[in-house]
Amino acid sequence: xxxxxxxxxxxxxxxxxxxxxxxxxxxxxxxxxxxxxxxxxxxxxxxxxxxxxxxxxxxxxxxxxxxxxxxxxxxxxxxxxxxxxxxxxxxxxxxxxxxxxxxxxxxxxxxxxxxxxxxxxxxxxxxxxxxxxxxxxxxxxxxxxxxxxxxxxxxxxxxxxxxxxxxxxxxxxxxxxxxxxxxxxxxxxxxxxxxxxxxxxxxxxxxxxxxxxxxxxxxxxxxxxxxxxxxxxxxxxxxxxxxxxxxxxxxxxxxxxxxxxxxxxxxxxxxxxxxxxxxxxxxxxxxxxxxxxxxxxxxxxxxxxxxxxxxxxxxxxxxxxxxxxxxxxxxxxxxxx
Amino acid sequence: xxxxxxxxxxxxxxxxxxxxxxxxxxxxxxxxxxxxxxxxxxxxxxxxxxxxxxxxxxxxxxxxxxxxxxxxxxxxxxxxxxxxxxxxxxxxxxxxxxxxxxxxxxxxxxxxxxxxxxxxxxxxxxxxxxxxxxxxxxxxxxxxxxxxxxxxxxxxxxxxxxxxxxxxxxxxxxxxxxxxxxxxxxxxxxxxxxxxxxxxxxxxxxxxxxxxxxxxxxxxxxxxxxxxxxxxxxxxxxxxxxxxxxxxxxxxxxxxxxxxxxxxxxxxxxxxxxxxxxxxxxxxxxxxxxxxxxxxxxxxxxxxxxxxxxxxxxxxxxxxxxxxxxxxxxxxxxxxx
Numbered sequence: 128x129x130x131x132x133x134x135x136x137x138x139x140x141x142x143x144x145x146x147x148x149x150x151x152x153x154x155x156x157x158x159x160x161x162x163x164x165x166x167x168x169x170x171x172x173x174x175x176x177x178x179x180x181x182x183x184x185x186x187x188x189x190x191x192x193x194x195x196x197x198x199x200x201x202x203x204x205x206x207x208x209x210x211x212x213x214x215x216x217x218x219x220x221x222x223x224x225x226x227x228x229x230x231x232x233x234x235x236x237x238x239x240x241x242x243x244x245x246x247x248x249x250x251x252x253x254x255x256x257x258x259x260x261x262x263x264x265x266x267x268x269x270x271x272x273x274x275x276x277x278x279x280x281x282x283x284x285x286x287x288x289x290x291x292x293x294x295x296x297x298x299x300x301x302x303x304x305x306x307x308x309x310x311x312x313x314x315x316x317x318x319x320x321x322x323x324x325x326x327x328x329x330x331x332x333x334x335x336x337x338x339x340x341x342x343x344x345x346x347x348x349x350x351x352x353x354x355x356x357x358x359x360x361x362x363x364x365x366x367x368x369x370x371x372x373x374x375x376x377x378x379x380x381x382x383x384x385x386x387x388x389x390x391x392x393x394x395x396x397x398x399x400x401x402x403x404x405x406x407x408x409x410x411x412x413x414x415x416x417x418x419x420x421x422x423x424x425x426x427x428x429x430x431x432x433x434x435x436x437x438x439x440x441x442x443x444x445x446x447x448x449x450x451x452x453x454x455x456x457x458x459x460x461x462x463x464x
Numbered sequence: 465x466x467x468x469x470x471x472x473x474x475x476x477x478x479x480x481x482x483x484x485x486x487x488x489x490x491x492x493x494x495x496x497x498x499x500x501x502x503x504x505x506x507x508x509x510x511x512x513x514x515x516x517x518x519x520x521x522x523x524x525x526x527x528x529x530x531x532x533x534x535x536x537x538x539x540x541x542x543x544x545x546x547x548x549x550x551x552x553x554x555x556x557x558x559x560x561x562x563x564x565x566x567x568x569x570x571x572x573x574x575x576x577x578x579x580x581x582x583x584x585x586x587x588x589x590x591x592x593x594x595x596x597x598x599x600x601x602x603x604x605x606x607x608x609x610x611x612x613x614x615x616x617x618x619x620x621x622x623x624x625x626x627x628x629x630x631x632x633x634x635x636x637x638x639x640x641x642x643x644x645x646x647x648x649x650x651x652x653x654x655x656x657x658x659x660x661x662x663x664x665x666x667x668x669x670x671x672x673x674x675x676x677x678x679x680x681x682x683x684x685x686x687x688x689x690x691x692x693x694x695x696x697x698x699x700x701x702x703x704x705x706x707x708x709x710x711x712x713x714x715x716x717x718x719x720x721x722x723x724x725x726x727x728x729x730x731x732x733x734x735x736x737x738x739x740x741x742x743x744x745x746x747x748x749x750x751x752x753x754x755x756x757x758x759x760x761x762x763x764x765x766x767x768x769x770x771x772x773x774x775x776x777x778x779x780x781x782x783x784x785x786x787x788x789x790x791x792x793x794x795x796x797x798x799x800x801x
């Protein structure tokens with residue numbers, strides 16, 4: 128049963144385990160530093176489908192399918208699938224997972240969705256509500272650009288602080304008590320808004336939410352950054368990562384410079400791949416956590432990771448109406464088990 | 465701790481209680497049969513805001529604020545707010561609730577969101593993960609029409625099977641062990657798609673999902689329709705309600721004609737109010753359940769209600785791409801406690 132450590136943090140005493148996980152990506156992501164880690168790299172951004180949205184559904188479906196196969200589970204053995212994505216009404220998820228016939232709870236946390244779905248799935252496994260859950264998410268560069276910014280055909284310039292939405296999906300199967308990467312704890316974030324209105328600077332918008340959640344997590348658990356091998360944000364990019372470290376130092380007196388890494392900066396080679404400030408999108412942290420991080424935990428290279436999923440809760444409409452960008456960050460403690 | 469009754473159904477043994485709830489609506493909803501039940505009726509559809517989206521955020525905020533006031537809770541006493549709405553990236557919710565500073569988990573279930581948020585909140589209270597949760601949702605006729613169909617200024621005709629998105633919001637405070645309407649059980653639905661592509665006929669699209677969830681709930685609990693005073697769908701409207709009863713009778717041999725009612729048909733007077741097949745939108749079932757249904761449970765007029773929230777998981781983009789309308793229904797058992 129989950130044990131409360133303050134208002135937001137829950138210790139999961141039955142250590143729900145990611146018994147299997149999968150990450151699948153597009154061509155550009157496959158050419159990045161983590162290219163060899165992924166279960167599948169799709170060279171065709173369309174995945175043979177007639178729209179970007181349908182391609183995103185296909186990549187989402189593929190990640191869930193591979194995670195289930197690795198876990199040797201049929202969809203009938205899964206009690207609940209918790210998932211979401213960036214597209215309006217989360218159609219990347221819905222059309223991606225509908226054929227599995229798994230009971231489904233839709234989530235919306237923008238790019239924090241992998242952390243949110245892992246948190247919810249782990250909680251429900253921990254308390255015995257479900258025996259087996261799947262947490263998943265996806266994003267697609269082309270569907271996201273079309274929806275949030277401009278059609279690709281327009282050829283709009285991207286400022287250096289902009290991030291590159293990853294074409295990627297991640298899925299994890301969670302169950303009790305077997306070997307793998309455990310979800311040890313969860314800290315739910317609060318919506319945080321420092322007044323940033325530039326939808327091309329998500330890193331700056333999301334950094335304060337990440338700083339707040341990390342500070343609250345450390346306070347409620349009584350831990351220090353050194354209790355983690357890695358404090359992994361997903362995804363602040365280069366601008367947001369720098370701001371996060373400054374904010375934590377200045378506002379909370381916490382130094383995470385030795386532990387912090389960012390999924391969006393791990394996925395791409397920023398010098399070589401023309402992705403400006405780094406990767407973003409639900410699928411970025413989804414695919415990185417479900418492959419590289421899980422592997423390193425299993426192999427003992429990492430012992431404890433604080434995965435902090437960060438989401439910008441704007442829409443194209445709210446941006447056009449001049450609204451600020453409210454953001455959220457959820458933290459999940461992953462450990463070797 | 466939740467007790468599993470089959471794959472999808474959970475019995476909540478600690479009976480999380482809706483200790484307070486609130487429903488707020490627009491003018492047209494206030495003129496309907498339930499007008500006197502609501503905590504507040506806004507005559508101005510703009511709620512003094514400069515956009516429909518901001519008006520929806522304001523109505524969402526109002527419902528949460530009133531529910532908290534009735535529960536005599538400050539936002540600081542709430543451990544988690546679970547909420548969502550129909551707008552792209554759920555901005556009705558985000559901008560509505562952000563100032564409360566409550567830890568937040570975003571959900572997307574289209575019009576099933578009140579059932580999904582109640583289910584999740586009740587589960588987390590039941591297992592002790594949170595002491596106090598808020599479940600809430602909203603919809604606004606004008607923001608929904610603009611996003612899913614046509615701008616109001618266009619004056620588009622609506623076919624008789626179309627439903628009317630309610631301008632409404634509902635919020636409930638859930639805690640353990642006090643007096644009120646209890647959440648006794650939860651059945652998570654599966655995405656169901658009978659191939660309906662007419663986005664003006666949501667009732668027909670959603671009825672099969674409702675039928676499936678009701679049939680699965682009754683099978684897993686070993687119950688009959690007569691075990692409920694009310695099997696309350698939200699919202700199938702006139703067309704969907706008729707189809708639901710036919711489907712359950714023909715495909716499952718289950719007759720719910722004596723128990724079934726629909727929030728969308730309760731909210732409006734279909735003969736008098738020009739809403740075609742009845743109300744819809746997250747806020748419709750949100751406001752009806754959080755006022756009329758909770759009151760009748762508290763007063764003993766109703767003893768057990770199976771609330772079946774139904775959602776159409778389409779987007780304007782998927783509809784324009786000729787996709788079918790995948791739907792979902794989540795069931796929540798409400799009882800007097």
